[in-house]
Amino acid sequence: MATLIHPKRALSTMPLKSSAPLGAALAYLGIERAVPLFHGSQGCTAFAMVHLVRHFKEAVPLQTTAMNEVSTILGGAEQIEEAIENLRKKAQPKFIGIASTALTETRGEDVQGELKEIVARRTDFADTRIVYASTPDFDGALQDGWARAVEAIIATMLPEQCERDVALRQVTLLPGSHLTPADIEELARLVRSFGLHPVVLPDISTSLDGHVSEDWSGASLGGTRIDDIPSIARSACTLAIGSQMEGAAKLIEDRALVPYQVFPTVTGLKPTDAFVRTLMGLSGVQDPPETLKRDRARLMDAALDAHFHIGGLKVAIGADPDLMFALSHALAALGARIVSAVTTSQHSAVFDRMPCAEVLLGDLGDLERGARAGGAELLLTHSHGRHVAAALDRPLMRVGFPIFDRIGAQDACRVGYRGSRAFYYEVANIVQSQHHRARPEDFGAAPISEEFDHVPHATRH
């Protein structure tokens, strides 16, 4: 049960959050042959693209409407139309996801209305699905932009209907932005292991998982198939991972009467149990596969081995709300103490359940102060946290976005029985690698007299 604190200060030192349009771009990249398009000045796109490239070590298709002084004053509809036309020529995308930026939102453009007019007029655009999400940089963080983009996809592409096709044995998986490609892959595997077919939206596990593709593409390299998106209306259930996805799940229910369940976290024993329990109920499988049972038993053993290192461990964490909650919850379940929690967005339902007294809506400067005051022994945040780690001389476990000074960020799996096991080992091993050799002065003991020290022979032989 934590209170959200808004620090009273004007200066943000070492920003923690990435902005909302970037989150939207990331979500769009989880759609087949997609190109995200930022409606703003070209710098907005350049910064975001560099961020994404440094994290994923992949060429990221990300385009801009390149707003100039004139279009900023007179309106950017023409820029959008031109951008779409050029993108279609250059990259033949099946999907263009537009995200607004602070610039166009401040101006107050009715992009939705203009886009409607463009699509109606330009019938030649028909084979490209175009989606628009309002994601001003000045509101919320990466996970909010992601959620807005997914909601926009659903609002635009999901038919209004209420016919289930139970024979599909299909469920919809809505992963939050805090999940890595490996996380999504693991959740889809879990769903499949109950004989259910998951439609994942958006699915960065096939586009940003880091693979060498057959040929060069100017659009995303994988992702949710365009044709699968309308079929979400026929799923038996929507499983939303992360409370950020509740809005999207609710939207599916509104449009297609598909019931939903939100899993604020699927990291740790109990949260995974809850997820498995739901899959059991959906599939009617009382006796899950042996590998799943074994994975649970192995997670319990990992927890037993890891609790010696995690029990009582003082942790400082800085991340988007859902990631912060998932990891904090899993660590607290093994007895860790969250001494400092800093997050990026107030739009979240997780704060009530955070295992600490307060959560700061702040930056890495706040994390540094909180970690110092709380005597944190381990820091969990993204790569920029290295400055805090250096200042405090404490180990940093890189989580979230961006991770640019380590490779393989997309492969870190911290969900389900398997991912939780890996997470506990990872934390316990970081703790062990910091092993402090006891010294006499730790206990206030005087050093041993130098008289007893061996004086090496100056010359020998």
Next chain:
Amino acid sequence: MPDTVKNKIQDVFNEPACGTNVSKSEQQRKKGCAKPLTPGAAAGGCAFDGAKIALQPIVDVAHLVHAPLACEGNGWDNRGAASSGSELYRIGLTTDMSELDIVMGYGEKKLFKAIKETIDAHDPPAVFVYSTCVPALIGDDVGAVCQAATKTFGTPCIPIDVPGYVGSKNLGNKLAGEAMLDHVIGTMEPAEPTPYDINIVGDYNLSGELWQVKPLLDRLGIRILGSLAADARYAQVAMMHRARVTMMVCSKALINVARKLEERWGIPYFEGSFYGISDTSDALRTMCRMLVERGADSALLDRCEALIKEEEAGIWAELEPLRPRVEGRRVLLYTGGHKSWSVVAALQELGMEVIGTSVRKATDEDKDRVVEVMGDDKHMFDNMAPRDMYRLLTEAGADLLMSGGRSQFVALKAKMPWVDVNQEKHEPYAGYMGMVDLVRAIDRAVNNPMWAELRGPAPWEEPITGPNALPPLSGACPVTGALAGREAPATVPASTGPAAMPDAARRDQGPAGFGGFASSQTDFEDC
């Protein structure tokens, strides 16, 4: 077995300072202290192991093991004895004898070369050369090699003749002590002996336990001059003969050293422990009393009492806030020796209930103390098989097992909190301040929220409850306007009874009731 080793063994088997030993018949005594080993049911280390454990804490010495790989290769770098200086004692050094060395008798030459390489690389104050089963069996004369090496290189090379087959770990401890008496103790003189100089024998300074006590000695002006314990320097072993009093910490294993220090140099000794509050106070009192008897200023006694009073009050004040965290918890102690009772009193004082304590390796006095602190001997037990321990933990409703590393998994697999109180532990629990660390460790173990989670049922241990397992619908269908309800077509029909996992064969046939499913992209990669 060479005669030298045989004579040494007979010598250490005759221990006038040990009550148990004295009460034995001449014949029994020749068999030694350890119980005869039972093939197929023995656990614990050999004489080499014991010698290495006793001497390895001497930090600036090169410990060279003359053996095939197993003796050192499988055993080095596994103890947490802390050093404030050299780290040389952590480095595993061995001759790694090969088949050719053994068959052709190259052992001695190889050892001599290994000693040279050791000295070239590390320039230690001394090299301790451990002889093990194989070189003893093929007749390598380690003593002669050491003598030659000492003469050639000018660095003392001390033979430690401890082939594993001669006996147990305990015997190895004693043989190591004999080697120190024969070759090291008395070979160096301190610059300035004082009446406040003591010897410490047998503390392993695990994670710095000795340093939890040393500030107390510092405040009393007592100096650890000689040491056959952890964080010792070679020079401190060599100067042991100039201390006024010897304290044997928690063990009689090196009693032969203490007795011979008394016989040869008139240094009295006592056995004490720094585990537990009252024990620490007792040890300090005895130490000061004996120093005063040997010429220290009698004001030391008053200073000692004042220190004890202050420290005890301070520690109870620190422990009191922890009481609610541990009060009423039921503890099973499985350690032995001194620790059978030395921490019991402190745990009881904090409101914990000790439901049993092992008295393995404990003396009769230890057992008397157990009865004293626990009221009767009903809670005393000797060795216990893991299976019985598992049963006891679950049946007696224990909340915590405190033991050594080997029985940790008995507790953990029973989903039972466990605190390490033996040699592999990573936290120091000695002296007054160590008691706070111990109680914190207990708090951390028993109050970890993990136990409740682990003890809960797995999802599949509870039956699924039909369509209710699906989240309920809300709202109305946007197309038909129908309100969601039980009859809404939105739920997957509950199959007739819980279905088993579709396996490959059934997938081929296509499971009944789920048309379309057989040809779906579903993959059962590892079901």
